Amino acid sequence: MTGPATATRVLVLNSGSSSVKYRLLDMADGTRLAAGLVERIGEETSRVSHTPPAGEAGRRERGGPVPDHAAALKAVAEELARDGLGLDSPGLAAIGHRVVHGGMRFSAPTVITDEVLGEIERLVPLAPLHNPANLTGIRTARALRPDLPQVAVFDTAFHTTMPEYAARYAIDVETADAHRIRRYGFHGTSHAFVSRRAAALLGRAPEQVNVIVLHLGNGASASAVRGGRCVDTSMGLTPLEGLVMGTRSGDVDPAVTFHLRRVAGMSVDDVDVLLNKRSGLVGLCGDNDMREIRRRIEDGDEPARLAFEIYVHRLKKYIGAYYAVLGRVDAVVFTAGVGENSAQVREAAVAGLEGLGIAVDADLNAVRSDVPRLISPGRARVAVAVVPTDEELEIAGQTFALVAAGRGGVDRGA
Numbered sequence: 001m002t003g004p005a006t007a008t009r010v011l012v013l014n015s016g017s018s019s020v021k022y023r024l025l026d027m028a029d030g031t032r033l034a035a036g037l038v039e040r041i042g043e044e045t046s047r048v049s050h051t052p053p054a055g056e057a058g059r060r061e062r063g064g065p066v067p068d069h070a071a072a073l074k075a076v077a078e079e080l081a082r083d084g085l086g087l088d089s090p091g092l093a094a095i096g097h098r099v100v101h102g103g104m105r106f107s108a109p110t111v112i113t114d115e116v117l118g119e120i121e122r123l124v125p126l127a128p129l130h131n132p133a134n135l136t137g138i139r140t141a142r143a144l145r146p147d148l149p150q151v152a153v154f155d156t157a158f159h160t161t162m163p164e165y166a167a168r169y170a171i172d173v174e175t176a177d178a179h180r181i182r183r184y185g186f187h188g189t190s191h192a193f194v195s196r197r198a199a200a201l202l203g204r205a206p207e208q209v210n211v212i213v214l215h216l217g218n219g220a221s222a223s224a225v226r227g228g229r230c231v232d233t234s235m236g237l238t239p240l241e242g243l244v245m246g247t248r249s250g251d252v253d254p255a256v257t258f259h260l261r262r263v264a265g266m267s268v269d270d271v272d273v274l275l276n277k278r279s280g281l282v283g284l285c286g287d288n289d290m291r292e293i294r295r296r297i298e299d300g301d302e303p304a305r306l307a308f309e310i311y312v313h314r315l316k317k318y319i320g321a322y323y324a325v326l327g328r329v330d331a332v333v334f335t336a337g338v339g340e341n342s343a344q345v346r347e348a349a350v351a352g353l354e355g356l357g358i359a360v361d362a363d364l365n366a367v368r369s370d371v372p373r374l375i376s377p378g379r380a381r382v383a384v385a386v387v388p389t390d391e392e393l394e395i396a397g398q399t400f401a402l403v404a405a406g407r408g409g410v411d412r413g414a
């Protein structure tokens, strides 16, 4: 086996509740060696799609049940081995894992020890949809390659720079502190990557620009980034707060919860499921895919139209709020599945904001492309941009930098 001096490959695992996304990169030159997705884990109709070094043309797909995350990781290892890139192949320097909740403690990528694993476990109640899957991914990968550094890259890390007045909720301080209740924020790996790329698109250093990043995927969040540091973000204690999402409500009056308990006799778990899984776009119109919602709107479907309007109204409110927070905004940046692909969402979200210097050029907005691009009119005071996110690439970069430097992550204590 090649020694650590020449090991430059990083495997990234992004374990979701029912899927595992993975990518194998050679960090020496940034080559993507392989990538893939295991979907619908735990169902009869699971699917493994694997893209080998040859690229899309060599893509392999197979069905058949993948009962759990351990089986999913085994399938990933098998697919990689078929390309001669198995977990025991020479050159693998580390495995980087997306971990959604890192609490107050982890503000940088961190080498995973038993103790770090215990802390991620302790944070499960704050990210019940995400951290358990992340943990299974880590445990399985460690069992397969116990000798290899495994690195956790936290969604919350980028947001640890928020000032106290943005991170604290206005609730009784003792209760909040006793139960670690505060705004943590999520999708930080994406917000960090996209805000940096946006600065590059403007031809300036990240320290010189203020940007509003709108990460609109299944989960969605906004952040205000001043000079490369996050100063506010829309997700909170958990990834439920803020924007309207595929299945999550985003902001609601917390009294909705008491009301449903008292009046509708719903349990806390019922309300949890309602707000996390049966709300957002799916709760409003039955569909959580923006493409389908747009098709229905074209056909004159009223619930789909209203769902769309609620979605973009919330987005517009956050753009305005973060404009006020930042004072000066250099760019409003759209990213993730909806942000990168839906010209209608982008147009509707900034409609009427010309007074703030924010507008899109209809022709530029209509262009379909997978590279970072400006969509605002030439002379606009505020640039509006589409910048594709790449969480896996960012995780690989952070993982490799940490391993190459041969040191542990910043650990600020509990």
Ligand SMILES: Nc1ncnc2c1ncn2[C@@H]1O[C@H](COP(=O)(O)OP(=O)(O)O)[C@@H](O)[C@H]1O
Pocket: 216, 217, 218, 219, 246, 288, 289, 290, 291, 336, 337, 338, 341, 342
């Ligand atoms: N062409 C498109 N037009 C509008 N929305 C799209 C398009 N392609 C993908 N999307 C949206 O992107 C969402 C998924 O975003 P993505 O960032 O991949 O999600 P996640 O990583 O959170 O699972 C889908 O729910 C879909 O609504």
Ligand SMILES: CC(=O)OP(=O)(O)O
Pocket: 016, 100, 130, 155, 186, 187, 217, 218, 219, 220, 239
């Ligand atoms: C934190 C979060 O919401 O992640 P995702 O968008 O992957 O669900």
Ligand SMILES: [Mg+2]
Pocket: 217, 218, 336
């Ligand atoms: Mg995502």
